[in-house]
Amino acid sequence: MSTVLKKTRSLEDTKLHYCPGCSHGIVHRLVCEVIDEMEMREQTVGIAPVGCSVFLDAYFDFDIIQAAHGRAPAVATGVKRALPENLVFTYQGDGDLASIGMSEMVHAAARGERITIIFINNTNYGMTGGQMAPTTLEQQVTTTTPAGRDTRLAGFPIQVPELLSSLPGAVYLSRVSAHNPKNINKAKKSIRKAFQAQMDGLGFSLVEILSTCPTNWRMNPVQSIQWLEENMMEIYPLGELKSVEGVS
Amino acid sequence: MSRVLMKGNDAIGAGAIAANCRYYYGYPITPQNEIGEYMSSEMPKVGGVFIQAESEVAAINMVYGTSATGARVMTSSSGPGISLKMEGISYIAAAELPCVIVNIMRGGPGLGNIAPSQSDYFQATKGGGHGDYRLIVLAPSSVQEIYDFTRQAFYLADKYRIPAIILGDGFLGQMMEVVELADSAKDDEYARIPEKPWAITGCKGREKNIVNTLLIEPDTLEKHNWKLKDKYQQIAENEKRADLYRVDDAEILVAAFGISARISKEAVDMARDEGIKVGLIRPITLWPFPDHVFKNLDSVKGILTVEMNTGQMIEDVRLSVEGKIPVEFYGRTGGNLPDSTAIFEEIKRMGGM
Numbered sequence: 001m002s003t004v005l006k007k008t009r010s011l012e013d014t015k016l017h018y019c020p021g022c023s024h025g026i027v028h029r030l031v032c033e034v035i036d037e038m039e040m041r042e043q044t045v046g047i048a049p050v051g052c053s054v055f056l057d058a059y060f061d062f063d064i065i066q067a068a069h070g071r072a073p074a075v076a077t078g079v080k081r082a083l084p085e086n087l088v089f090t091y092q093g094d095g096d097l098a099s100i101g102m103s104e105m106v107h108a109a110a111r112g113e114r115i116t117i118i119f120i121n122n123t124n125y126g127m128t129g130g131q132m133a134p135t136t137l138e139q140q141v142t143t144t145t146p147a148g149r150d151t152r153l154a155g156f157p158i159q160v161p162e163l164l165s166s167l168p169g170a171v172y173l174s175r176v177s178a179h180n181p182k183n184i185n186k187a188k189k190s191i192r193k194a195f196q197a198q199m200d201g202l203g204f205s206l207v208e209i210l211s212t213c214p215t216n217w218r219m220n221p222v223q224s225i226q227w228l229e230e231n232m233m234e235i236y237p238l239g240e241l242k243s244v245e246g247v248s
Numbered sequence: 249m250s251r252v253l254m255k256g257n258d259a260i261g262a263g264a265i266a267a268n269c270r271y272y273y274g275y276p277i278t279p280q281n282e283i284g285e286y287m288s289s290e291m292p293k294v295g296g297v298f299i300q301a302e303s304e305v306a307a308i309n310m311v312y313g314t315s316a317t318g319a320r321v322m323t324s325s326s327g328p329g330i331s332l333k334m335e336g337i338s339y340i341a342a343a344e345l346p347c348v349i350v351n352i353m354r355g356g357p358g359l360g361n362i363a364p365s366q367s368d369y370f371q372a373t374k375g376g377g378h379g380d381y382r383l384i385v386l387a388p389s390s391v392q393e394i395y396d397f398t399r400q401a402f403y404l405a406d407k408y409r410i411p412a413i414i415l416g417d418g419f420l421g422q423m424m425e426v427v428e429l430a431d432s433a434k435d436d437e438y439a440r441i442p443e444k445p446w447a448i449t450g451c452k453g454r455e456k457n458i459v460n461t462l463l464i465e466p467d468t469l470e471k472h473n474w475k476l477k478d479k480y481q482q483i484a485e486n487e488k489r490a491d492l493y494r495v496d497d498a499e500i501l502v503a504a505f506g507i508s509a510r511i512s513k514e515a516v517d518m519a520r521d522e523g524i525k526v527g528l529i530r531p532i533t534l535w536p537f538p539d540h541v542f543k544n545l546d547s548v549k550g551i552l553t554v555e556m557n558t559g560q561m562i563e564d565v566r567l568s569v570e571g572k573i574p575v576e577f578y579g580r581t582g583g584n585l586p587d588s589t590a591i592f593e594e595i596k597r598m599g600g601m
Contacts, residue, residue: 042452047313048460057458063448065316066460068339071309074301078313078321079448081297082271086450104309107302 008032010041012061021221023178023211024052024120027091028059030178030188031118034195035062035087044087045079047072049096052126056091070101073108076115087195089116094135095125098158102134105164105206112169112203116194119160119206121236122213130216134158137231142216161208161241171203173242177210177233179225190240197247210236250429256391257282257421260350260414261290263398264322266430268439269348270296271321273310275303275329278362279418280352283324304329308336308349315345316459318447320402324350326418327368328359331376337411338377342461344476346405348398349383350414352421355583363583364418366506369560372415373535380473382480384412384487385534387505391425397532399430399438406442408483415534417556419507419585483536490538494520495527499547500598503529503565503575504554508586512554515591524599534561542568550598551575554586 007013010032018024035041041062048056050069057064067075072090080088097105097119108115124142125131131144135157139148149157161173172194176187187209194205210232212224219227254262260283264272272287284300291298301307307323314321325333330351340347353368355361370376372385384404386397394416401412430436448457463469493513495501500519504512509530519526525547531538542551542565551573553562559577566575578594580586 043450045448045450054462057456057460061456062451063457064459065313065448066458066462067312068309068335071305071312071336074306074309075313075316077299077306078271078273078310078315079317080313081299081310082314082317082319082321083449103302104306107306110302111299 008036010035010061012059014058016059017055018052019215021212021214021224023122023209026178026184027118027120027209027211030184030191031091032060034188034192037192038087038195040087043085045083047076047079047088047090049090049092051093051096053091053093053120054127070096070099071104072096072101073104073113073115073117077108077111077113080113080115084114087199089118089195091118092120093126094119094121094123094133098134098160109164109167109170109204109206114198114201115204116198117206118191119208120211121208122211123232124213124216126213126216137235157235159236161206164206165242169204170206170242171244172197172205172247174240175208175210175236175238177228177238179210179212179228183238193243193247200246202244202246208236251426252429253424254391254427255282255422255424256394256416257352258286259391259395259427260324260398261286262429263395264348264402265290265294265296266432266439267320267399267402268441269320269322269402270294271314271319272296273299273301273307273321273323274325275301275307277326277329279354279364279421280324280326280350282421283350304332305336308333311347312336312340312345315340315347316343316448318444318449320441322348322350324352326352326354327356327365330368330371334377337383338379338381339461340411341377341381341383342379343459344409345411345459346409347411348401348405348414349411350416353415353417355581361583362418364507364556365581365583366417366508366556367560367581368415369534369555369557372413373537373564381476382535384408384410384483385415386412387415387532387534388420389506389510389530391420391423392427394420395427395429403438404487408479410479410483415506417507487533488536488538488540489532490541491530491532492541493528493530495529497547498525498527499549500524500526500595501529501545501548501551502526502554502591502595503531503551503561505531505534505561508554508556511586511588512591514588515595518588518592519595519599522596522601524595524601526595526599531561537564537568539564539568545569545573548573552594552598553577554591555579556586557581
């Protein structure tokens with residue numbers, strides 16, 4: 001008899017606090033499966049953001065530092081420079097990464113820091129109750145764009161991997177989605193590539209993961225998957241935006 | 249032990265490296281730029297890391313990350329940059345991580361100017377960032393003390409798991425004096441890094457470690473805050489320091505820190521030459537404030553606080569004397585120095601001369 005599936009060692013055996021239909025649980029598991037497969041659990045340091053995933057330390061069974069809002073890439077830089085042999089990643093949402101933490105993200109990429117950012121894009125600030133994020137779609141209703149995001153007043157959604165792609169320090173930039181099995185498998189492969197690029201010393205890597213937020217989108221989980229497919233994927237096309245030679 | 253002529257800002261870098269600090273993150277701001285420049289050339293020689301960060305905010309968060317790994321780490325800045333670091337300092341204090349932060353004070357508020365000042369006393373000693381925390385604050389008054397206090401700051405930071413601040417000013421940063429350097433071959437308690445079982449290093453062979461400042465349950469956060477308070481109490485009991493000069497028979501006391509104390513010392517000597525019984529109290533730890541040296545001053549009729557601001561440390565002096573002695577103030581701001589003859593005139597006036 002062969003084992004086809006086993007418990008993910010890096011993932012704590014505990015209940016998640018996330019809402020039904022939220023993508024965080026899937027992405028947590030993907031990250032932990034990759035760490036297990038790379039046999040890196042005991043050499044991994046995760047940096048938690050401010051937002052729904054602030055409680056990472058409750059779910060990941062390895063060393064965790066919780067950072068101030070948006071500052072995770074700077075904290076990760078401080079960790080990686082002191083522990084160059086360790087796998088160091090941040091796990092950040094769209095508000096944390098692309099709004100308040102834009103500067104720390106861009107400059108970590110510009111320096112080519114050997115860190116990986118796992119970027120959850122669900123087009124809103126989840127934890128604070130669904131306000132507009134830098135990734136909120138045009139005309140999307142949030143609690144701070146009650147009439148829909150008006151680009152004349154509130155600007156346009158930010159495409160993060162595209163924004164970083166001109167920086168030589170960024171060696172692997174991809175956008176994947178966690179909304180169905182086929183894409184979840186692809187997401188896992190992408191996370192593996194990003195971590196491997198870091199451990200091979202190539203430079204900065206980032207994986208954006210399109211994610212659902214049924215609670216703040218005011219939808220049920222099935223509707224939210226449809227909404228992601230029909231609306232997000234047009235503005236946020238999937239694929240490897242950048243993968244330099246040597247990334248595998 | 250070797251003696252070298254050294255600029256104050258360079259002495260901070262030399263002191264840090266002598267204390268086995270191997271990580272420095274900073275952002276350019278006058279009048280402390282020599283610190284970063286020194287680190288950029290000296291850190292690689294000892295296998296250390298220098299990063300010119302994209303902002304003060306990033307620099308202090310790099311400090312947070314490196315400190316969490318257990319390594320000795322420092323950042324430096326001046327007033328406006330220290331304001332930006334305050335978010336990170338609050339997190340580092342909350343997470344009980346050790347590090348050294350240098351503020352070579354310049355004129356404020358706002359962009360102020362690049363001339364020397366002591367106007368960040370409140371910011372350093374009363375908080376500055378959000379929440380209920382304290383920092384150890386050391387105030388040197390010479391280049392030698394800058395070198396020595398920087399080394400001691402790392403020791404104290406590790407001992408109590410707390411950020412320590414070196415609070416200097418633009419004069420101290422820019423002046424050159426002879427410094428006796430520590431003998432690197434000698435066993436040096438300031439250079440010894442203690443075991444840090446709490447450090448984030450990867451969980452090989454142990455349970456995971458967590459560095460976290462979110463304590464969502466009120467009872468948990470309250471417990472943590474009282475634990476911090478107990479630690480601050482312990483520091484206050486053990487680490488208060490002040491330098492006393494000609495105080496034994498004094499009827500008037502001058503209270504001043506840093507460069508102001510050095511100038512005040514000259515004024516005290518001038519007044520003593522005139523027969524005025526005057527002495528100087530120079531707080532070295534601004535937090536914990538050395539209130540004990542302001543007790544039982546039965547012969548003292550008045551205290552003159554001299555600062556390069558509009559009156560900040562004077563509040564701690566007043567708290568220390570508990571209303572028993574009148575406390576007056578003489579200060580200059582904007583980058584101007586309190587002149588020793590002007591302080592002497594104040595002393596004479598208080599002495600009824």
